[in-house]
Amino acid sequence: MQAKTRIEILLAIVGGDETALKLIQDVLARACNYVNLVFRMERALQMHRLKPDSEDPKGLTKDLEGLRRIGYDDLVYSIKVANRYLFNTFENTFSPGGIYSEDPIHLTDYSYRREIENWAGELVMSYFSGRKQA
Numbered sequence: 360m361q362a363k364t365r366i367e368i369l370l371a372i373v374g375g376d377e378t379a380l381k382l383i384q385d386v387l388a389r390a391c392n393y394v395n396l397v398f399r400m401e402r403a404l405q406m407h408r409l410k411p412d413s414e415d416p417k418g419l420t421k422d423l424e425g426l427r428r429i430g431y432d433d434l435v436y437s438i439k440v441a442n443r444y445l446f447n448t449f450e451n452t453f454s455p456g457g458i459y460s461e462d463p464i465h466l467t468d469y470s471y472r473r474e475i476e477n478w479a480g481e482l483v484m485s486y487f488s489g490r491k492q493a
Contacts, residue, residue: 363485
C-alpha cells in the first residue's frame with residue numbers, strides 16, 4: 360500500500376482524535392525533515408568531491424552519517440510513538456505496520472535504513488505531487 364494512502368485511511372479512522380492527529384502530523388513532519396536531511400547530505404558529499412582541493416571526505420562522511428542516523432532515529436521513534444497510541448486507542452483497526460505502510464520489521468534495525476528512506480521519500484513526494492494547483 361502506498362504511504363499516502365495509508366495516511367489517508369488512518370485519518371479517516373481517527374476522525375477528530377486530536378492526539379492521533381498530532382502524532383500523525385509529527386510523523387509527516389519528521390519524514391519531510393529526514394528526506395531533506397538525506398538530500399542535503401548527498402549533495403554536500405557530491406559538492407565536496409567536485410572541489411579541486413578536496414581531500415578524502417571520510418571525516419565529512421562520518422559527520423554526515425551521524426546526522427543521518429539522528430534523523431533516522433527521530434523518524435522511527437515518531438512512527439513507533441504514533442503506532443503505540445493508535446494501536447492502544449483504536450484496537451485491531453490497523454495493520455501491523457500502523458502508520459508505516461511497509462513491512463514493520465524495517466522499524467527494528469538501522470540496517471533497514473534504505474527502506475525507511477524510500478518510504479519517507481515516497482510519502483513526501485506523494486503529497487508534493489498531489490498538491491492543488493493555484
